[in-house]
Amino acid sequence: MTSVAQLLKTKPDNTTVFTVGADDSVYAAIKLMAEKGIGALVVTDGDSIAGIITERDYARKVVLMDRSSKETPVRDIMSRAVRFVRPDQTTDDCMALMTERRMRHLPVIENDRLIGMVSIGDLVKNIIAEQQFTIQQLEFYIHGERP
16 A cells, blocks of 8 residues: 555655745636646645645636636635645545545645645556556466566
8 A cells, every 4th residue: 555655756756846825816826837737736825725726726716707817816716625635644545535525636744834745647647556566466476477
């Protein structure tokens, strides 16, 4: 079973968590997401986490409501109830939470500090790798080979 800490270590840039200020424009947030190729940002207010903004928030709360992304502050469309995980939790814990809450991104918090972000894509990639490893081990067992 893979822990969130182990999963973060496999990410290409595991130490970078992109954030946006609550008073920043939605346009600035979406631009940063596009530049970094990510789908969510943790929203900060000073040193604390104020919420999370996702591409889905943008589509539903700006585009569909005919708001201006350059004039709308992030705080107006962000999700305030931020679900998060800790490094010692498992990827199964993450998948269960994401499935139950219909979420695609989970911030990772350690000692009240943001240390990473786990996406549904990260979890799927990990599940596929674990299954491939299991299949390989079973094939070795069936054929009497040693890895």
